[in-house]
Amino acid sequence: MTELTDPAVHVGGAREIAPDLLVIPNAGVDLVPNIGVVGGTEAVLVVDTGIGTENASQVLAFASEVAKGRRLYLTTTHFHPEHAFGAQAFAGSATYLVNRAQAEDLATKGAGYLEMFRGLGEVVARRLDGVRIPAPDVVYDGSHELDLGGRTVRLRPTGRGHTRGDQVVEVPDAGVLFTGDLAETGQFAIVPWFPPHDTDVTVVGWLAVLEGLVSTGPRIVVPGHGEAGGGAVLTDVRAYLRELRDETWHRRDAGLDADAIAAEVRALLAGRHPEWAGREWIGPGVGCLCAERSAGG
Template identity: 50%
Template sequence: MCRTESSPQPSTAGLRAPSDRKGAPAPLVQGEPIEIREGVFVIPDNRVPIVPNIGIVVGDHSALVVDTGIGPRNGRYVLEQAKRLAGDRRLWVTLTHFHPEHGFGAQAFKGAATIIYNDSQRAELRRKGAAYAEMFRGVSPAVAAALDGVRFVDPDVTYTGEAEIDLGGRTVVLREVGPAHTAGDQIVLVDSHVLFGGDLLENRMFPIAPYFPPHDTDVDAHRWITVLDQLLALSPTVVVPGHGEVTDATLIQDVRDYLDHVRAETDRLRGLGASADEAAEAIGRDARSRWSSWDHPEWTDLAARAFYHAHPAD
C-alpha cells in the first residue's frame, strides 16, 4: 500500500497556462503505435499541442507504458493500444513527470496495470495536481473537455533513485533525475539504447521552464543542464522527446546548447544591470533569431526568468 500524506494544494492564481490553444486541434492521442526499435513502440504526438509522445515497451512476459496523455479518454485509448500489443502480458505504467498531458490519464490504468512513480513525482502530483488541472482547463474548451472526469490515483509502487523492471528479454531502467524541468523528473532507458526523456527534451520546440512564482518555482534550470550532461553520457541511440519527432542523441546536445546560451546571456545581462523583464525580452528576441525553426518561442521568457532568479549552480 502507498503511504498517504496531506499536502496543501497551491492556488492557480498567477499560474500561466500554456499559450493560447483555442485554434489548436483537440489534445487527443491518436494513431497506431509505431515500432522504433524491436519491441519499443511510440504513439507519436504529431506535433499537436498538449499531446505527448507515448511509449509502449513490450517484453516476453511484461510490457511498460510511458505516459498516458491528458485525461481519462486519452488514458483509455493508450490502455487499449497497450493491451493490443501486450496481449496477456503483465502491464506496467509510469510517467516521465506529473504534468497534465503526460500523466492525467493514469486513472484508466488503475487495476489494469501496476502504476510506478518515483517518490518525488508522487509528492509533486499530490501538491500540484489539482491546481494544474484547473489551470489547463482554462486553455481552451477542448482541453477542458479532455480533463472532464479526471481524478488522481496513487501509484501501486514507488521507488527512490532507480528502479529496474525486467520485461522478459528486455530491461527497463527508471531513474529519477529531478529537480530539473519538474521536481520529480524521471527518465526511462530501455536496454541502454532507447531513452524516453519527457519534457527535459523537445524536438524543434523551445523547452518550457515552468517558472510560475510564487506558486511553482521548482524548476531548476541550472541542474537541468547537468542532467542533460548525464543523458549525453548514456549515449542513447534513439531518443524519444516529450514532444516532437523521435530522433537521436544530437537532440540532447541541441537542448543543452540552448539552455546554456540562455544561462550565459542571463548572467551577462543581469551583470549589466538589466531587470528580469529586460533580460527576458532581449534573450527571447535573440533566441527567435538563433533557433528560428523552433516552435513556441514564447517559452524563452520563462527560461530566462528561471535562470535570472535562480542561484547559480555550485
C-alpha cells in the first residue's frame, strides 16, 4: 500500500468566506477535512477537528485567537476519525455537542475505526497516538439551534446517508452549509461500505438527503473534502450517486455478479470522471448498492 501523505491541518491557510466565518481548507490532502470557525458576538463554533490531538490543538489555538475571549463550542459532522478524533484536545476549553445518532456511532464504532485507521500507515498511526474515543459534553435530539450571539447556527441531523449519524451545520444569515462527507468536490463520493463491520451507509438514503439539502438553496457549500462552492457542490454529488446507482442496478438486474459489476462500473465511471481522485470508493459504492437492491431498494 502506498504511504499516505501526512494528514496535517494547516491553519495558516484559513480564509474568510463570510463575515466572522472562516474555513481552514483541506488543500486536497487525504484525511484532512475542511474545518469551520463560525463566530457570533458571544461565542465561536468550531466544525470538525482534524485527525488526532496535534492537529486539533492547532485548530483550538487558532479558534481561541479568533474568539478573543468569546466562549468556544465544538461540533463534528460525523464520527469518522479525521472529523472527530481530535475532540479530546478541546476538553476544558470548549463545549462539545453532537446529535444522538452520532454520539451512538462514536460509542459503538469509534474503537473499531480507530484500529482501522491506525492500520492505514505509520504516518496516520502517529497522528492517532494517544487518541481516545471522543465523549461529547452535550447530546441533543432532533435539531439544535446554537445561539452564538447575533448569529444562530442550526445543527441538523439528516438521517442515514454517509453514516447513520450525519449532521449538517447551517449558518442561515450567511447562507453557508457545512455538509461533512455528504458532499465532496474533485473526488468520488466516499462510501464507507465495510461489511460485516459497518454497513450503515445507504446510497439510496444519501440521495434523499441531498434532495433535501438542495431544496434549502445554500449560497456557499463547504464539503467534507475539496473546494467550497455554490449549490452545484450538492447537485454534482447527487448526479454522480444517481449515475452510480443506475449503472450498478442495470447490471445487477441483468444478472452480473458483484465482481463483474464492480469492474465494469469502476472502468465506466473512472472514464467519465478522469480528473477525480478516490477511484477506490467506486467499488464500495457498488457493493452498497447491490445490497440495497437485494433488500428491495
